[in-house]
Amino acid sequence: MQKIANILKKQITSTIIAIIFGFIVAAIILAATGYSPADAFTAMFEGIFSRPKYISNVIIKSTPIILTGLSVAFAFKTGLFNMGAEGQYIMSSVFATIVGIKLDLPPVLQIPMVILAGVFAGAVYGAVVGYLKARFGIHEVITSIMLNWVALYFSNFIVSLKTFHQPNSTATFTVNESSFTTILHKWKVSPEGIAWLKEHPTIMDVLLKTDVNIGIIVAIIMVIVISILLNRTTKGYELKAVGFNKDAAEFAGINVKKNILHSMIIAGAIAGLAGALSVTGVQPHRISTMAAFENYGFNGLSVALIAANSPIGCLFAGLLFAGLLYGGQSIQSTIGAPSEVINIMIGTIVFFVALTRIVPVLADKLAKRGEKHAH
Amino acid sequence: MLTKLFLLIGITLMYSTPLIFGGLGGVISERSGVINIGIEGMMTIGAFVGACVGYYTENPWLGLLAAGAAGGLIALLHAVASITFKADQTISGIAINLLGSGVSLFLCRLFFEGATMSKPVPHKLPKIFGSHVSNNLLKNINVDVTVVLALVCAILLWFVLYKTKWGLRIRSVGEHPAAADTLGINVTLTRYVCVILSGVFAGVGGASMTLAIISNFTPTAISGQGFIALAAVIFGKWSPHGVYGACILFGFAQALTVLLGGGNFVVPSEILSMLPYILTIVILILFVGKSSAPKADGVPYEKGSR
Numbered sequence: 001m002q003k004i005a006n007i008l009k010k011q012i013t014s015t016i017i018a019i020i021f022g023f024i025v026a027a028i029i030l031a032a033t034g035y036s037p038a039d040a041f042t043a044m045f046e047g048i049f050s051r052p053k054y055i056s057n058v059i060i061k062s063t064p065i066i067l068t069g070l071s072v073a074f075a076f077k078t079g080l081f082n083m084g085a086e087g088q089y090i091m092s093s094v095f096a097t098i099v100g101i102k103l104d105l106p107p108v109l110q111i112p113m114v115i116l117a118g119v120f121a122g123a124v125y126g127a128v129v130g131y132l133k134a135r136f137g138i139h140e141v142i143t144s145i146m147l148n149w150v151a152l153y154f155s156n157f158i159v160s161l162k163t164f165h166q167p168n169s170t171a172t173f174t175v176n177e178s179s180f181t182t183i184l185h186k187w188k189v190s191p192e193g194i195a196w197l198k199e200h201p202t203i204m205d206v207l208l209k210t211d212v213n214i215g216i217i218v219a220i221i222m223v224i225v226i227s228i229l230l231n232r233t234t235k236g237y238e239l240k241a242v243g244f245n246k247d248a249a250e251f252a253g254i255n256v257k258k259n260i261l262h263s264m265i266i267a268g269a270i271a272g273l274a275g276a277l278s279v280t281g282v283q284p285h286r287i288s289t290m291a292a293f294e295n296y297g298f299n300g301l302s303v304a305l306i307a308a309n310s311p312i313g314c315l316f317a318g319l320l321f322a323g324l325l326y327g328g329q330s331i332q333s334t335i336g337a338p339s340e341v342i343n344i345m346i347g348t349i350v351f352f353v354a355l356t357r358i359v360p361v362l363a364d365k366l367a368k369r370g371e372k373h374a375h
Numbered sequence: 376m377l378t379k380l381f382l383l384i385g386i387t388l389m390y391s392t393p394l395i396f397g398g399l400g401g402v403i404s405e406r407s408g409v410i411n412i413g414i415e416g417m418m419t420i421g422a423f424v425g426a427c428v429g430y431y432t433e434n435p436w437l438g439l440l441a442a443g444a445a446g447g448l449i450a451l452l453h454a455v456a457s458i459t460f461k462a463d464q465t466i467s468g469i470a471i472n473l474l475g476s477g478v479s480l481f482l483c484r485l486f487f488e489g490a491t492m493s494k495p496v497p498h499k500l501p502k503i504f505g506s507h508v509s510n511n512l513l514k515n516i517n518v519d520v521t522v523v524l525a526l527v528c529a530i531l532l533w534f535v536l537y538k539t540k541w542g543l544r545i546r547s548v549g550e551h552p553a554a555a556d557t558l559g560i561n562v563t564l565t566r567y568v569c570v571i572l573s574g575v576f577a578g579v580g581g582a583s584m585t586l587a588i589i590s591n592f593t594p595t596a597i598s599g600q601g602f603i604a605l606a607a608v609i610f611g612k613w614s615p616h617g618v619y620g621a622c623i624l625f626g627f628a629q630a631l632t633v634l635l636g637g638g639n640f641v642v643p644s645e646i647l648s649m650l651p652y653i654l655t656i657v658i659l660i661l662f663v664g665k666s667s668a669p670k671a672d673g674v675p676y677e678k679g680s681r
Contacts, residue, residue, distance in 0.1 A: 136659070146656050348474065357463055
């Protein structure tokens with residue numbers, strides 16, 4: 001009994017249960033609407049794993065949502081609800097694009113400049129939310145929701161400006177090639193590169209057909225950095241203390257307002273990193289007019305929830321999320337079932353993540369019952 | 376001049392109506408102690424079901440009713456999670472948002488030959504002065520019947536919350552469920568009713584978009600209104616009249632944007648579009664400041680806990 005209880009107490013167990021429920025509900029819905037769940041899931045898994053190119057695409061697509069997920073998870077750990085990751089992402093991609101177009105330095109300088117511009121924009125945008133909360137006590141969810149829209153229109157405004165707008169398109173110019181963080185982007189289209197790749201079809205499939213970039217490495221590093229910051233440093237302890245109990249933290253001599261501001265700056269910077277890396281790493285290396293949100297930030301919210309706000313968890317949750325979204329497209333193209341079944345599945349997973357948070361509590365009860373029987 | 380003013384009023388009311396319904400839904404749920412961040416998803420479901428039933432039955436009123444029922448049904452999920460299972464209400468609400476848009480688009484593809492847009496409904500909900508108005512002034516404030524419905528709902532909810540014993544019960548459950556429980560109020564039942572009602576309001580709000588303002592469901596028919604409504608709940612300090620005011624203010628700012636954008640105004644339209652959002656933040660800084668939620672908002676009730 002104790003053993004079962006211990007397994008059930010582990011966070012990962014509830015998460016896996018939630019994911020299984022997601023698949024079950026999706027299967028029921030598919031079956032009820034006349035599609036074969038087995039065929040659908042086969043199509044999905046083939047869409048993720050059957051070719052190296054697909055796996056590569058899933059990893060590329062996971063990069064921004066791992067980072068926005070990390071941003072949300074970090075804020076959650078410090079007691080803040082960063083619904084503004086969407087806006088921070090947008091602001092970052094805007095400023096990364098501006099700097100990427102206007103500046104043309106050698107890559108060693110250009111890439112850091114472009115990425116820093118984006119990170120800085122995200123951090124400032126996060127800081128606004130943190131400042132308004134710390135100084136005026138305005139709920140971070142309201143300011144975030146409002147600022148997301150401001151960011152969307154600001155981005156559209158920048159796209160419309162003559163200096164950035166590419167004529168006859170709904171987008172800006174692409175950023176200068178020196179800002180690309182795509183791996184071997186010059187070599188892979190050069191004659192020698194193509195000649196070499198022709199002899200190595202697997203690598204060619206990945207390198208030529210997908211935008212392999214350094215993003216995922218940066219994301220993994222960030223996950224580690226944030227883990228260390230939260231769990232191994234004084235600053236992290238202060239931030240978490242403020243999140244856990246503001247009054248107790250204040251009593252212990254921690255400056256609550258300063259920590260709220262710092263937390264939002266860091267969260268904004270992480271979401272900003274996602275935006276900047278998307279501009280430098282992925283086609284079309286520019287921003288376009290948006291009619292609605294592209295959901296990088298909002299998907300980050302789901303990622304953080306599935307990850308139970310653990311930084312390492314965000315890495316896996318982000319990969320899962322990207323896999324489902326990317327592989328899910330194959331469901332529609334192969335068996336014709338609406339690909340939105342994936343959105344229902346993700347919604348169900350998140351729903352059961354909420355429900356299964358009580359599994360550890362139940363496990364405790366189970367363990368106690370076990371003790372009683374033992375006596 | 377008067378024509379312009381009437382037009383401004385008309386557009387203000389039009390924009391604010393879906394928000395008011397969503398906001399009222401938020402108020403009733405949170406007043407009973409359950410955070411409802413899933414308004415957006417409930418509105419999306421309402422928007423789709425309203426348009427779909429309105430199209431197939433050719434009766435917009437049936438569509439509106441069905442939208443309310445659908446909103447209530449998905450809210451039931453939120454209620455089960457957050458009341459019975461004592462789940463994290465924020466997470467459950469976000470799940471509702473994901474499910475709302477997922478289910479709507481999935482069903483839309485099934486019912487409308489694979490399209491994510493429904494076909495336009497044959498009859499929209501009526502306007503208050505009927506469809507044939509020749510007077511130019513009246514034309515501008517010939518608003519949808521949902522505008523009146525929203526006002527009636529806001530007044531009703533205010534009356535119920537502050538002037539009836541049910542309202543007192545709801546508020547006490549949201550402030551201090553343990554005290555309410557000792558007085559013999561059924562905390563669980565009260566919260567269930569309130570959360571389901573919040574879904575009904577949100578569903579109707581969604582349908583007021585697709586059955587009155589536009590005439591079909593599109594993936595962007597509900598894009599953020601639920602979140603604006605959520606902000607309005609906090610802005611309006613968790614009261615029906617406060618939320619009504621907050622939504623009208625927001626609608627007014629959007630109407631200004633539309634009217635100013637129409638003329639040859641120097642400011643680019645993208646910058647103008649930011650106005651409602653920036654205005655909300657500025658007003659919060661200047662006048663509202665800190666607002667405090669009902670004490671037990673978001674806290675699951677455990678019998679015997681203090």
